[in-house]
Structure formats: C-alpha cells, structure tokens
C-alpha cells in the first residue's frame with residue numbers, strides 16, 4: 001500500500017515537472033524572429049521573390065538554410081548582385097544570421113525565390129511559407145503579397 005502511494009506520488013511529481021517544463025518552453029519566443037515579410041505579385045507559372053528581415057535574439061549564430069511553400073514548385077535562397085551592368089542571381093546554401101543581429105532580404109540582395117508558381121499571386125493575397133534554420137526550429141509564416 002505504502003509502495004503504491006509512493007509510486008503515485010512519483011508520477012504526480014513527474015507530471016507536474018513535465019507540465020512546468022512544457023509551459024516554460026511554450027512561453028519562450030523563438031530566437032529567430034521574422035519582420036516585415038512580403039512577396040512581389042506574379043502570375044501562375046512565373047517566378048517571384050519573397051523579402052523579410054530575420055532577427056536573431058539568441059546568443060548563438062544561426063542560419064536560414066531553406067524554405068518551402070505549397071504555392072511554388074521549388075523554393076531557393078538567392079543572392080542578386082551586379083556583374084558589370086547586369087543583375088544576376090545565384091543560389092546560396094545558407095544565409096547566416098549573427099547572434100544578436102539581423103539580416104535583411106531585400107530587392108537587389110538576398111531573397112527567397114519562389115519558382116514556378118502554382119497560382120496567381122495578387123496584391124491582398126497571402127502566402128504560407130515554412131522557413132528552415134540550421135539550429136532553430138522551423139517557422140511557418142504568413143506573408144502578404146504586395147507591390148514594393
């Protein structure tokens with residue numbers, strides 16, 4: 001009888017402990033935060049770009065390593081740069097976000113390329129995108145479609 005009670009007591013203690021830990025984890029905002037995301041309008045079967053600012057409030061460096069969305073056949077991280085008088089894009093495998101710092105994806109620089117759109121994207125629409133990071137948990141964001 002005494003053993004049974006101790007066992008129940010142990011389970012109760014563990015349950016409360018786990019519940020507290022879960023609540024604490026849920027209350028913490030993710031170290032990487034997204035600001036001002038937007039997507040340039042485009043038609044079905046075309047490509048377009050997504051821009052945003054990533055803030056790293058954590059104490060360790062992280063990196064954006066990929067993204068995906070149901071609205072595009074493929075999603076890639078790109079960098080635009082001038083080569084002579086021509087603007088060119090190249091894929092990048094990771095986009096570093098320094099600890100306590102931020103990186104801004106903007107026209108003429110880094111962007112998330114949505115390739116082969118599966119639908120028209122018009123101003124006022126929203127797009128759901130999942131961002132994947134080297135260390136932080138994936139983030140699902142809702143991004144408005146708008147003109148620059």
Ligand SMILES: [Cu+2]
Nearest residue numbers: 078089111113
């Ligand atoms: Cu691009």
